[in-house]
Amino acid sequence: MKHIIFDVGEVLLEYRWKEMLTDDYELEESYANRLGIQIFEDSLWKDFDANTAAKEEIIRQYEQKYPEDAKHIRWFIEHGELMKVARPDVWERVHKLKQAGYQIYLLSNYSEDLFTKHTKDAPFLKDIDGMVVSYQVHLLKPDMRIYQCLCDKYELEPENCIFFDDRQENVDAANTFGMEAYTVTSKEYLLEQLDSLLEM
Numbered sequence: 001m002k003h004i005i006f007d008v009g010e011v012l013l014e015y016r017w018k019e020m021l022t023d024d025y026e027l028e029e030s031y032a033n034r035l036g037i038q039i040f041e042d043s044l045w046k047d048f049d050a051n052t053a054a055k056e057e058i059i060r061q062y063e064q065k066y067p068e069d070a071k072h073i074r075w076f077i078e079h080g081e082l083m084k085v086a087r088p089d090v091w092e093r094v095h096k097l098k099q100a101g102y103q104i105y106l107l108s109n110y111s112e113d114l115f116t117k118h119t120k121d122a123p124f125l126k127d128i129d130g131m132v133v134s135y136q137v138h139l140l141k142p143d144m145r146i147y148q149c150l151c152d153k154y155e156l157e158p159e160n161c162i163f164f165d166d167r168q169e170n171v172d173a174a175n176t177f178g179m180e181a182y183t184v185t186s187k188e189y190l191l192e193q194l195d196s197l198l199e200m
Contacts (some may be wrong), residue, residue, distance in 0.1 A: 005150070005163045006108075012094070014087060020083055035072055039062070044063070053115050058077070086088070089187075093191065109140050141173060146173060158177050162180045164190060
């Protein structure tokens with residue numbers, strides 16, 4: 001029986017960051033899009049995920065770098081719980097896979113703050129056999145060392161692992177590492193793949 005490894009964001013749950021900024025915070029759409037891309041594409045976001053600095057320090061550095069956007073950036077990071085959208089149909093499949101005998105693991109790039117907020121009370125946590133999250137090990141996918149970290153921690157053989165991630169570079173790294181890996185391009189695609197596993 002193979003082990004199944006899931007990324008979290010845009011795999012086990014969705015993000016609504018644009019709606020956060022437009023619907024909840026009432027920014028104009030084009031500005032919200034620019035602001036969100038600016039936040040996520042800055043290397044500071046990687047520092048946040050890798051836990052190389054505290055949340056308040058990350059916010060402070062953003063504010064210094066983008067003073068004209070400082071107030072909005074602080075609001076966005078401090079209200080991260082509004083970003084997640086549940087995927088109960090995916091979680092149901094995860095539970096069935098667990099019942100079918102698969103071992104379930106998480107391998108995700110996430111800050112401690114957002115991971116805690118986004119997975120609070122999420123039922124899939126009851127089905128996992130282990131996890132490595134970037135904030136715990138100060139490493140980020142697609143760095144090969146984070147895949148090795150998961151396998152070492154739980155004594156997994158890469159060739160016995162199936163990995164699902166929404167970013168192609170992370171999937172490519174998993175394939176290079178020796179895992180069977182799939183790029184999650186939509187929730188529907190993921191459901192099809194999980195249903196196929198359940199039918200095996």
